Structure formats: structure tokens, C-alpha cells
Amino acid sequence: MSGNMGGAGTKAHPCDVREGGHGAGLDPEKRSQILAGARQVFFDRGFDAASMGDIARAAGVSKGTLYVYFENKEDLFADLVSVECEETAERMFVLDLGEEDVETALVELGYSFIHAILRPSSIALLRTVIAISAKFPEIGRRFFEAGPCEGVSRLSAFLAAKVEKGVLEIEDVEQAASQFLTLCKDGVTIPVLVGSPTALDPAAVEKSVRGAVRVFLRAYAPRTGS
Template sequence: MSDVKDIAVAGNPSPPPPEDGAENQKRRQILDGARQVFLAQGFDGASMGEIAKVAGVSKGTLYVYFDNKEKLFEALTIEEKSGLAEVLFKLDGEDPDVRAVLTKLGETYLRYMGRPDHVSSVRMVIGAAEKFPRLGQAFFDAGPRQGAARLKAYLDRQVEAGRLSIEDTGIAAQHFLDLCSSGTLRRLLFAVGDMPTEEEIGKNVENAIRVFFAAYGPRAS
């Protein structure tokens, strides 16, 4: 039976797991094991049997929590990327030093984007998205879209306060993130060169800030 097909026992779908603390801990155990297997073998190379083995659970227990490999990968993606967006894009809209706020965000963002495990995740999702578009959508919605939405909300507040002049803060948010990662993520996806150094990160973000404020800085009185 294929790992990407729904599993049914005696014609009935597996029941959902209970929601008590022990069951949540078991789910966490499964997700941790799945992360190891997906990163090591990619989506296509991973199997539910191997995930169960690494997670230290039976294959039957694994299927109680996740019907198939696609749903397991989707759950892992949503949990990790949503949590990451909350941490990376925790922005104080009342801080008047916009340059400092965006510089800190840009540097933290670029450090994460250059991590080998993140690059591997992006490659894996790209490889699986053609066959399973839902995986690409889940990754995009939980990570890039959430982060850009949080940055947009911050930029909205800065426009209201007169600290920035932006017509479309959604586009501006994406511009800033793209400027920060310019020339870095693309080469890493193709396994060209090493992770960016702190000096390279600082220079990239410095250039991003300069271009961003040239386009969106406050208008002269």
C-alpha cells in the first residue's frame, strides 16, 4: 500500500487521536522523527515505516495520528513555519527607530534563511510541490505568507505614524524580504558556496535598508 494513499482499517478511516497531554507528547515524538527522516531522505525517499522506526512508535500508532505521508509532512510544515513566523516577525509597531527594527529583522531573517536545514526544507518542498501542490501551498501559507503579513502590519503602523511613505505595504513587505535575501537564497538552493558570514549578512541588510528607504522613506515636509 502506498504511503501517500489514505490508510483504512476494515474499510473505516483511523480514528483521531485523543487530545490529552500524553497523546500530544506522542504526536510531538512522531513529528520530531518525521523531521529527521524528511531532511535526510527527502519527501519521496521517506517512508512511513522509516518514520515510525526513527520516532520510536509502531507503524499502526503512526497511522492513528496521520493517515499518510502527505498529511504528516503538511502538519510538520505548518507547525514549524507558523511558529517561526511568530518568532522572527515579532515587531514592535510603536518603536520609532524603524531602521533599527528592520535591520534586526533582516539580519535574523537572513541567518535563518541560510541555515542548511532550512535550505534543505525548501528544496524538498519544491521537489514535492509539482506532484503534491497542497504541500507547496501549506509551506507558503505557514511561512512566507505569515511572515510577510506580520511585516505588512508593522509597516501599516509606520505609515500611520508618518515614519514611512508607502502606497502598498503588502508589496513593500515583500520587497524588503527579497532585498535582504537577494543573491543568497538562490545560490544556496543550487548548493553554490557556504552559508553567508555575519559580514555578508550585515552588508546585504545594509544595502536592503538603503534601497528600501530610498523608495519608502518618509516624505520631506
């Protein structure tokens, strides 16, 4: 039978513990201008080597203006993490809830997901977050919520629609979404993250995505018979 979507008796998914969003700043355009400068400095120099003065110059604003929008460098980088993850999710997780062919939809999502997370800027961001999250746990939380949790949420909505139609049989769609994304990146992200050549091996990507879809559909296809 079709399962629930996080009903009673199921364990809370880590992504369920989210807090409210952060302020957007006084002027959205000025804030975007500052974030563009911060992106350039952080990605070129890394978190530790970046300074608020460097960021102000790159953004074309005064340090005084910078501090109106952001309390310090950590606050600025945390906001940049959220924006980068949100923009990636907007591009990557475009799922048509009415799509009838689940296999095709998952294959397309799998390819999009891997190519997005293996972009040099995505790898640079992830490495930086990992390096500083012990010291600045708020940054790690921002990344987790705006990145992995947002992806799980968007895919969960698609899976829930398929459960309602009886196309899939899933008790916990958030868990299933997380499992699918983990299967997709298994074996292809860690080598890049630890310093292997960043060029994607198309054969490895295809093997990972196709394998993830095959395992996922075998696990969650409706049971037949008694």
C-alpha cells in the same frame, strides 16, 4: 499622505488567498512526538526515501498510531512543513510595534531573516518542497502560507503601525513587506540553494541587508514639500 492597508483599488496580494488551518490531531504531545521523528527521517533521507515505517520507529510509535494522526506520508510532510515554518516565524519576526527607530528594526529583522532561511534545515526543507510541490501542490501551498505569507503578515503589521504614525508612507503594506524581504535575500540565498558552501559570508549578508534597508526607506519615507 499615509496609504491604505489593502483597501479598495489595490491588487490582492498572493498571501490574501489563504485557507483555514488543519487539525491538530488527537493528542498534541503525541502529535509533536510523531513530527519530531518525521523531521529526523525526512531531513536525513529525503522525502522519497522516507517511509511511514521509518518514521514510526524514529517517533517511537506504532504504524497504527501514525495513521491515526496522518493519512499518509504526504499529509505528514505537509504538516511538518507548516510547523517548521511557523516555529521559524515565531523566532524570527519578533517586531515591537512601538519601536521608534525603523531603520534599526529593519536591519535587525533583515539579519534575523537571512540567518533563519539559510540554516541547513531551512535549506533542506525548501529544496524538498520545491522538488515535490508539482506532484503535491498542497505541500507547496502549506509552505507558502506558513512561510512567506506569515513573514509578510507579521512585517505588514509593523509597517502599518509606522504608516499610522506618519513615519512611513506606504499604499500597500503587504506589497512593501514582500519587497523588503525579497531585497534582503537577493544575492545570498540562491547560491546556497543551488549548492554553494552553506557558510554565511558576513560581508555579503551585511551588504544585502543594509542595501535593502536603504532602498526601502528611500522608497517609503514620507514625501516632503508640495
